[in-house]
Amino acid sequence: MKSAGEKDRWSEDVGRGGRHAVVVGGSLAGLLAAHVLAAHVDRVTVVERDRFPDGTKPRPGVPQGRHPHVLLQGGQVALESLLPGFLAELGEAGAPRVGMPSDMVLWQTGRWFRRVPATTHIYTGSRAQLEELVRRRVLANPVISTAEGADVVGLLGDASRVRGVLVRDRSGDARAEPRQLAADLVVDASGSGTKAAQWLATIGAGTPQEETIDTGLAYASRIYRGAKGILDGDTRGYYAYPDPEQVHAGGALPLEDGTHLVIVSGLRGDEPPTDDDEFVTYTKRLPHPLLHRWLSEAEPLSPAFGYRRTANIRRRYDLPGTPAGFLATGDALCTFNPIYGQGMAVAAMSALALREALADRRRTPTTRRVQQALLAASRQAWDISAGADRKMPGAVGSAVDGGPADQVAGWYLRRVQERAPGDPVVGRAFRAVLTLAEPVSALFAPPVARAVLFRPPLPSPTEPPTAPEEPAA
Ligand SMILES: Cc1cc2nc3c(=O)[nH]c(=O)nc-3n(C[C@H](O)[C@H](O)[C@H](O)COP(=O)(O)OP(=O)(O)OC[C@H]3O[C@@H](n4cnc5c(N)ncnc54)[C@H](O)[C@@H]3O)c2cc1C
Known part of the structure; x- marks a missing residue:
C-alpha cells in the first residue's frame, strides 16, 4: 500500500474527473457509492449478481430483506443529503414514520419506556421498498450503468494497485474464463459475505485484518395482520431489546401496507424456530406476554424466515498492505449485529463520507485516506454494537476483549x-x-x-x- 503522501494514481484520475469506476454489488451501499462516484468519473459500472426486480419484490442477493429494517435518523439525514427529497418520496410510498418513544411500546433492561413526545423518528417500511426507491433515483443517472446477473469472481492488478475485476455472467458457461472489466477504481460493496480478502490474496496483495464479535444471535421474522386492539391507533409497534439478563428480543413493526413484521431473536443454542406454531410459542420467552397475546389473535400472512449470520465483522483495509485503487464500503467493510438496526444508515453515512473525502480540495484523496474516512463513518455504530455484544453471554471472536x-x-x-x-x-x-x-x-x-x-x-x-x-x- 502506498503511504498517504505518495503518488496514488487512481485518486488523481478520479479527482480530475477521469475514467472508470466499478462497484461490486448493487444494494444500498453499492448504489449510494456509485451515486457519489458518478460526480468524479466518466463511467461507473455497478456489477450485481442478481437481476434487479421490477418493483419491490425481495431478491436472493439480499436474504436479510425479509427481516425488519428500520432506517435510523443518522441514515435519514445522510440519505436526504445524498438524494434530496428522498424522505418525502419514502413517506409518499407509505413507509411508516414512527415516533420514538411516543408511538411504540418499548421495553429495555427490565423497564417500560414512558411514552413521552417523540425526540426521534424511525422509518419501518420494508427494505425492498427503500432499496427500490434508492435504485430508481441512482440509476437514472446516465453516467451509471449496470451489469446484472453477473458475479465478480476476482480482481485484476497486483500487490500495489487494483486495475479492475473478473466477471462471470450467470447466464453464461460456468466453465468459461471470466471476462475482464478494467477500472481505475474498484469499490467492494458486496455485503457481509464478501470474498475480497481471497481476491486480494490471489493478486498477491495484502489482506485485511478482521475484528469479529459473534453472539450467535439468530432471527426469525414473519408478516402478520393484527387484530384491532393492542397495536393500532396511537400504538404503532412494540419492541423488547435484548440485554445480558434477557437475551431474547422481539417485537412487531408496521410495514407500508398496514401489516406488521414480527421478529423474535435468541442466542446460540436457543435459536428461534421457523415452524408456524413454535414461532408463536417462542414469543413466551419475551419479558411480557403482550406479543404472544397479539399473535394469538393476528393472522399470519407469510411463513417465518430465519437468519443466523449476525456477527459483527470489521475489515481493516485502512492499514498498510491494501493496494491503491481498491476501497470497501457498507457491510463489506463493517457488518453489525443487525439487532441494532444500523447497517443501512451506515451505508448512507459512508457514501456521505466518500463524497466529502473526494471533494476535499485541501488533501489528495488517496486510497488510504478515503478508506480511513469510510471506516470513520462506521465507527460509532461499531462502538455501539461491539460494546453491547461484548457483554452478551457466549460472545466469541477476536475483538471480544474490549479492555x-x-x-x-x-x-x-x-x-x-x-x-x-x-x-x-x-x-x-x-x-x-x-x-x-x-x-x-x-x-x-x-x-x-x-x-x-x-x-x-x-x-x-x-x-x-x-x-x-x-x-x-
Ligand atoms: C437480518 C438482518 C436485519 C437487518 N436489519 C437492519 C435494520 O433494521 N436497519 C438497518 O439499517 N440495517 C439492517 N440490516 C443491515 C442491512 O441489511 C445492510 O447493512 C444494508 O443492506 C447495506 O448492505 P450492503 O449494501 O453493504 O450489502 P447487501 O445489502 O448485503 O448487498 C450486497 C449486494 O452485493 C451483491 N453481491 C454479493 N456478492 C457479489 C459478487 N461477487 N458479484 C456481484 N454482486 C455481488 C448481492 O447480490 C447484493 O445485492 C440488517 C441485516 C440483516 C442481516
Missing part, C-alpha cells in the same frame, strides 16, 4: 440504560446516540451526566403503557 476503558464505558452505559425509560432528558440523549444522530459525547452532556451519576432512576411504567403521554404544558 479496561470498555469496562468503565459499560458501567456508565448501564446507568444510562436504567434511566432512559423514565427520564426524558437521559432518554433523548440515549436515542440520539443510538440512532446515530448525535455523537456518543451527547451522553456526557452536563444535564445527562448529572442524572446518570448522581440521581436514582426516575419512575417508569409498571405495565406496557397503552397510550402516548400528553406533551408537558
